[in-house]
Every structure is written in C-alpha cells, then in structure tokens.
Amino acid sequence: xxxxxxxxxxxxxxxxxxxxxxxxxxxxxxxxxxxxxxxxxxxxxxxxxxxxxxxxxxxxxxxxxxxxxxxxxxxxxxxxxxxxxxxxxxxxxxxxx
Numbered sequence: 001x002x003x004x005x006x007x008x009x010x011x012x013x014x015x016x017x018x019x020x021x022x023x024x025x026x027x028x029x030x031x032x033x034x035x036x037x038x039x040x041x042x043x044x045x046x047x048x049x050x051x052x053x054x055x056x057x058x059x060x061x062x063x064x065x066x067x068x069x070x071x072x073x074x075x076x077x078x079x080x081x082x083x084x085x086x087x088x089x090x091x092x093x094x095x096x097x
Contacts, residue, residue, distance in 0.1 A: 012084070014091035017053045023089060024050045027067075027079045040075075060093040068093070 015023060030038045032050040048062070049055050056063065066073040067081065068090040074081055 012087035012091045014095050015088045020056055020089070020092055021051075021053055023085060024056055027074045027081045027085070030079070031075065057096060060096050064090055064093045 024032075028050040030036060031041050032044045032048050034044070034049060034051070036042065036044060048059055050059060050063070063073075068086045071077075071086065
C-alpha cells in the first residue's frame with residue numbers, strides 16, 4: 001500500500017532530512033513531541049514523537065498513512081499542510097525503502 005499510496009509523490013522532489021524535521025516542527029510536533037504545545041494533548045498521541053530525523057524515519061510508514069494518504073493529519077489540517085508538502089513528504093518516505 002505504501003508504494004501505491006506514494007505514486008503521485010514519486011513525481012515530487014523528496015525533502016531533505018533537514019526539511020523533513022522542519023516540516024514536522026511546523027505541522028506535527030505541536031502534538032507529537034515530548035511536551036506537546038497543543039491544548040488537546042498533554043502527552044504525544046500513541047506515544048509517537050516526531051522531533052528528530054530518527055523518530056521521523058521510525059514512523060515513516062505511519063506518517064505516510066496518516067498525513068499523505070489519509071490526509072487525517074495534522075488533525076483537522078489545523079496547520080494548513082499543503083498538497084505539495086504532503087507529496088514531497090511521501091516522496092521522502094518512499095526514498096527510505
């Protein structure tokens with residue numbers, strides 16, 4: 001499913017590791033960090049932290065499922081993640097395989 005889900009993303013240029021960390025800081029870490037700043041969570045949902053490149057690599061499959069394919073994250077797209085950001089994130093994750 002990961003390969004099929006990222007077909008559109010393959011045409012996009014993948015993000016560098018530094019860009020992935022910056023994207024996560026913009027769209028993910030308000031909830032998925034050791035100390036979430038979101039008023040909704042006092043700890044990261046499902047214990048998933050996305051603050052470092054190692055954590056982002058570890059959860060790449062889940063990130064693709066939730067943010068690229070399902071477009072359920074960020075929750076309610078509260079941070080206005082763009083289609084281009086999603087596609088490039090998918091291309092980055094595909095490159096990890």
